[in-house]
Amino acid sequence: MSAPPEGPLAALHPGTLDCVHCGLCLPVCPTYRETGRETSSPRGRIYLMRATAEGRVPLGDLLAEEAYLCLGCRACETACPSGVRFGRLVEATRAVVETAGLRQGAAKRIETWALRELIPRPRRLRAAFDALRVAQVLRLDRLAARVLPSGMRELAEAAPSVPARSARRPLPERVDAQGERRGRVGLFVGCIMPELFGDVHRATIEVLARNGFEVVAPRAQGCCGALHAHAGDPSFAHDLARRNVEAFRDAGVDAIVVNSAGCGAAMREAGHWLPGTGDAFAASVRDVCELLDEVGLRAPTGRVEGSVCYDDPCHLVHGQGVRDAPRRLLAKIEGLTLVAHDDPTSCCGAAGIYNLTHRAMSNAVLARKMEALAAADPDWIASGNPGCLMQLQAGVARAGLRARVVHPVELLARAYAAAP
Numbered sequence: 001m002s003a004p005p006e007g008p009l010a011a012l013h014p015g016t017l018d019c020v021h022c023g024l025c026l027p028v029c030p031t032y033r034e035t036g037r038e039t040s041s042p043r044g045r046i047y048l049m050r051a052t053a054e055g056r057v058p059l060g061d062l063l064a065e066e067a068y069l070c071l072g073c074r075a076c077e078t079a080c081p082s083g084v085r086f087g088r089l090v091e092a093t094r095a096v097v098e099t100a101g102l103r104q105g106a107a108k109r110i111e112t113w114a115l116r117e118l119i120p121r122p123r124r125l126r127a128a129f130d131a132l133r134v135a136q137v138l139r140l141d142r143l144a145a146r147v148l149p150s151g152m153r154e155l156a157e158a159a160p161s162v163p164a165r166s167a168r169r170p171l172p173e174r175v176d177a178q179g180e181r182r183g184r185v186g187l188f189v190g191c192i193m194p195e196l197f198g199d200v201h202r203a204t205i206e207v208l209a210r211n212g213f214e215v216v217a218p219r220a221q222g223c224c225g226a227l228h229a230h231a232g233d234p235s236f237a238h239d240l241a242r243r244n245v246e247a248f249r250d251a252g253v254d255a256i257v258v259n260s261a262g263c264g265a266a267m268r269e270a271g272h273w274l275p276g277t278g279d280a281f282a283a284s285v286r287d288v289c290e291l292l293d294e295v296g297l298r299a300p301t302g303r304v305e306g307s308v309c310y311d312d313p314c315h316l317v318h319g320q321g322v323r324d325a326p327r328r329l330l331a332k333i334e335g336l337t338l339v340a341h342d343d344p345t346s347c348c349g350a351a352g353i354y355n356l357t358h359r360a361m362s363n364a365v366l367a368r369k370m371e372a373l374a375a376a377d378p379d380w381i382a383s384g385n386p387g388c389l390m391q392l393q394a395g396v397a398r399a400g401l402r403a404r405v406v407h408p409v410e411l412l413a414r415a416y417a418a419a420p
Helices: 010-016 030-035 042-053 061-069 075-079 086-099 106-118 122-137 140-147 150-157 198-210 226-230 234-249 261-267 279-284 288-295 325-330 359-376 386-399 408-417
Strands: 183-187 213-216 255-258 285-287 303-310 334-338 380-382 404-406
Touching (some): 010 086, 030 359, 042 086, 061 086, 075 086, 086 226, 086 234, 183 198, 198 288, 226 234, 234 279, 255 261, 255 279, 255 288, 261 386, 288 408, 303 325, 303 408, 380 408, 404 408
Parallel strands (some): 183 213, 255 285, 303 380
């Protein structure tokens, strides 16, 4: 009998043994679809993790490269008949890679600084977006794109369009329910959403209020920690999660409502991240479409004309198992025709900051998605995650499609507002 594994990957070795190497994950893995390499598939990466843990392969650049080439979309978890928790395995592997110092250089230092010193700090983040807004208004970003090296030029062109300060104003701490009261919910605000998708937050509040929910947004909440967990920094991610557990503990809410799929998936990991203290918090998390579908949407009487393709965010359909709820809600809007496309549950290539760190692969994955959406040619493309919304907006602009990219709650809010 062989000795138990030792070393930095020993703790995740038992999880790798659940994989039976059946290969059902291969056709749903974005990187395997693009490269055809076994090492760039979930099965291949698990084999590499296991071999490293058992000392048959050294902990080195190959493991580091494949751990970060993975988009973390978790489509393999949906396809897996053995219940392998691949998302946890790859995040644990990245943490080992970081501890071993296998990622170095200026780009890594910038990434670490941004994730620790910018993203979770609201005042600094707002100041950064204010500066980017000024640069965009003065078209300095276009000037910079002309003079920067090609790699930096691509990053500059990928910068999101920053709304005016009025669209980024703070949300009210409490909004009353309308009609028969159904409960009191807490809205998770997050870090990027208030700066780039304030309209989605306001639409979420409007739709929840019209459906009988009092909505509160505790001021003490903050970043969910998803990006940090994905980047191999679990201790910082867990600290951020602990802050949110405390922020919502005394809010007296029936559920914590999230309109960002990536945040929701991370918050549902709070029980795993914070054993004992995070369990109740994780159990109370609901995606906004999931909650509205559970309680029964008060169908809007206004109309929204046109066709819509719903594109599943990976961390909603694969990470949280929510697939049909958004479609059922959109189907209740008069005048709106729900149109299927051929690739709804595959990754769009956004994957947190993946579209910044792995531009070529991100663009290749996005191209497949845009081919399917172009064939359907909808008026609207709806998706429930900020990274997906930005990635799809970039894809629509690049492909010259006529569709407008929105969150499902924006279409619901539009339908309520159009009521006679």
